[in-house]
Amino acid sequence: KDRRCTFEKILQRSRINKLQNNFYFVLKMGRMGITFVALLGFFASVHGDTTAPVFTMCVPEIYWKDCVNMMKDSAAKGIPVSCITGRDRYECVEKVGKKEADVVAVDPEDMYLAAKNNFASDPGYNVIEQIRTKEEPDEPYRYEAVAVIHKDLEIFDPQSFRGLNSCHTGVGRNVGYKIPITKLTAMGVLANINDPEYSARENEIRALSTLFSRGCLVGKWSPDPAINKKLKEKYSNMCELCEDPVKCDYPDKFSGYEGALRCLAHNGGQVAFTKVIYVKRFFGLPVGKSPAVPTNENPSDFAYFCPDGTKVPIDAHTKPCTWAARPWQGYMTNGQVSDITSVQKEIEKLGTLGEEEKADWWKDLLLLDEKTVPIISDKISPEQHLENSKYLDVIERNSGAPERDARWCVWSDESLAKCHALAKAAHSRDARPRLDCKLEKDQEACLTTLRDEGAELVILTGGAVKKAIEEFNVKPIIAENYGNGSTKFSERPAVAVVKKDSSINKLADLKDKKSCHTFYKNDFAGWLAPVQVLKKAGLITSEEGLGEFFSGSCAPGASKTSPLCQQCIGDMESQDDQTKEATRCQPTQAEDFSGSKGALSYVINLISVYCLFLVPYQSHSN
Numbered sequence: 001k002d003r004r005c006t007f008e009k010i011l012q013r014s015r016i017n018k019l020q021n022n023f024y025f026v027l028k029m030g031r032m033g034i035t036f037v038a039l040l041g042f043f044a045s046v047h048g049d050t051t052a053p054v055f056t057m058c059v060p061e062i063y064w065k066d067c068v069n070m071m072k073d074s075a076a077k078g079i080p081v082s083c084i085t086g087r088d089r090y091e092c093v094e095k096v097g098k099k100e101a102d103v104v105a106v107d108p109e110d111m112y113l114a115a116k117n118n119f120a121s122d123p124g125y126n127v128i129e130q131i132r133t134k135e136e137p138d139e140p141y142r143y144e145a146v147a148v149i150h151k152d153l154e155i156f157d158p159q160s161f162r163g164l165n166s167c168h169t170g171v172g173r174n175v176g177y178k179i180p181i182t183k184l185t186a187m188g189v190l191a192n193i194n195d196p197e198y199s200a201r202e203n204e205i206r207a208l209s210t211l212f213s214r215g216c217l218v219g220k221w222s223p224d225p226a227i228n229k230k231l232k233e234k235y236s237n238m239c240e241l242c243e244d245p246v247k248c249d250y251p252d253k254f255s256g257y258e259g260a261l262r263c264l265a266h267n268g269g270q271v272a273f274t275k276v277i278y279v280k281r282f283f284g285l286p287v288g289k290s291p292a293v294p295t296n297e298n299p300s301d302f303a304y305f306c307p308d309g310t311k312v313p314i315d316a317h318t319k320p321c322t323w324a325a326r327p328w329q330g331y332m333t334n335g336q337v338s339d340i341t342s343v344q345k346e347i348e349k350l351g352t353l354g355e356e357e358k359a360d361w362w363k364d365l366l367l368l369d370e371k372t373v374p375i376i377s378d379k380i381s382p383e384q385h386l387e388n389s390k391y392l393d394v395i396e397r398n399s400g401a402p403e404r405d406a407r408w409c410v411w412s413d414e415s416l417a418k419c420h421a422l423a424k425a426a427h428s429r430d431a432r433p434r435l436d437c438k439l440e441k442d443q444e445a446c447l448t449t450l451r452d453e454g455a456e457l458v459i460l461t462g463g464a465v466k467k468a469i470e471e472f473n474v475k476p477i478i479a480e481n482y483g484n485g486s487t488k489f490s491e492r493p494a495v496a497v498v499k500k501d502s503s504i505n506k507l508a509d510l511k512d513k514k515s516c517h518t519f520y521k522n523d524f525a526g527w528l529a530p531v532q533v534l535k536k537a538g539l540i541t542s543e544e545g546l547g548e549f550f551s552g553s554c555a556p557g558a559s560k561t562s563p564l565c566q567q568c569i570g571d572m573e574s575q576d577d578q579t580k581e582a583t584r585c586q587p588t589q590a591e592d593f594s595g596s597k598g599a600l601s602y603v604i605n606l607i608s609v610y611c612l613f614l615v616p617y618q619s620h621s622n
Contacts, residue, residue: 097123111382124335167263520557557587
């Protein structure tokens with residue numbers, strides 16, 4: 001049932017059985033059979049170290065090479081660790097909860113996923129070590145959010161913010177936007193923030209615009225330029241204190257952590273939302289282990305404004321009152337890890353080794369850099385850790401109408417599982433509204449559901465978009481970016497390939513040649529692209545004319561009696577004439593000339609021209 005033997009399973013088995021001779025073999029399954037890849041025996045076989053790994057770390061699969069290098073480097077130094085991969089950090093959190101791994105490096109948002117989802121019956125998650133800066137190794141939080149006012153401003157509670165001029169770091173940011181919105185909403189200062197007539201983002205900006213008289217809130221209020229412009233015109237008072245009120249975007253000297261304080265001190269602001277560390281720097285106070293650097297700003301003219309309405313002086317000795325704090329990143333284990341002290345010490349050793357070697361795995365897997373260091377801390381549950389910092393409700397905030405989830409339609413159990421995982425991860429990462437997942441039987445059923453307003457989102461292949469627009473009244477909003485292989489014309493270009501020694505030099509020369517197409521009708525590279533190009537060149541008048549333009553073709557999915565199936569061959573491996581005929585021109589892998597690779601093999605062996613995606617062509621030819 002499961003023919004794959006994954007590296008991580010072997011690693012885990014060797015850890016459990018304390019094998020001393022660790023040569024690992026990975027089976028790679030392919031259409032043509034099995035290939036074996038041997039990997040180095042990192043521990044006893046090379047280095048003579050018979051110590052079993054202290055812990056197994058889970059890392060996102062994109063960092064697998066880093067994982068291999070970390071095991072190799074650490075084994076050479078007598079630091080016995082192993083690692084397995086997960087699809088991403090979300091799945092790694094899940095694997096640690098299911099006791100398939102011991103440790104995962106996490107952000108606070110990943111801690112939230114661990115706290116709020118039942119990944120296992122009794123995961124027992126604990127944060128055991130934190131990633132802190134060398135400048136502030138003793139600070140309990142990565143940064144703390146504060147409100148700063150002019151000392152003599154006569155306000156006595158957060159309700160008194162109404163009508164003031166506000167200075168913010170930027171839209172969507174933590175201390176200058178998310179935290180004040182979350183806390184002021186909970187206090188009842190920001191009202192009507194869940195109006196179903198507006199998007200989640202507009203609800204937030206609208207509430208701030210109503211509360212404050214003027215402000216500076218730079219950034220992209222919407223990723224859509226037209227909506228961004230419209231919102232900034234509609235709520236223009238929240239741009240009036242910016243350096244460029246019309247642009248209201250970065251760079252702006254009154255934006256960011258220090259810019260918000262500059263807005264407060266020199267541009268008419270009355271309250272600024274920023275970080276404690278930048279308040280100290282702005283006013284020339286010592287920061288952690290760093291000495292004070294004098295500035296021209298006078299801290300005695302200003303004060304911290306507390307959530308309870310009190311004021312705290314800004315100086316080197318008084319503890320600031322904070323609205324919330326962002327926890328440090330850290331390392332999280334499960335309840336089965338008993339010797340936490342050993343794990344903590346090994347992580348410290350790995351951190352030192354990685355920094356000495358400036359290894360990629362040090363940054364990618366341990367989330368460390370030249371300014372940070374792992375600091376051992378008392379174990380604490382992720383939920384309690386977030387509650388202590390008053391950050392849990394910041395992650396959970398919802399400024400849209402609660403009943404208006406974005407419903408995503410899928411048509412397979414695998415896609416449904418992915419959708420549920422994405423919905424949880426996206427919510428923790430501030431994507432609003434929430435995603436809900438809806439299962440239908442196939443793509444067409446999902447399109448029908450969208451048309452009938454039973455869902456809002458669906459993912460389609462490029463070839464299905466035209467039909468979806470024309471027959472189901474849907475609208476494309478986002479396209480995938482494929483990175484390498486993309487061009488300025490399209491992300492995965494469709495190309496026509498001919499034999500090098502053919503007499504074909506222009507489109508018109510394709511007339512009466514034989515062709516092979518990846519698929520028929522709703523396929524972008526094999527059908528839609530060539531039909532459009534030939535129509536634009538005046539060589540055919542409709543897509544039906546493609547069959548007459550070529551002298552014979554294979555377009556899997558067309559009618560078997562059509563010239564478009566004339567060159568198809570079916571499943572040649574079957575050695576059975578009935579099977580060959582039954583599978584001939586079928587839009588499945590049973591037709592040997594279907595898909596990009598099938599079409600390419602056809603042009604190599606039989607015909608003059610064919611169309612396919614560029615990227616599959618490259619991978620096949622390589």
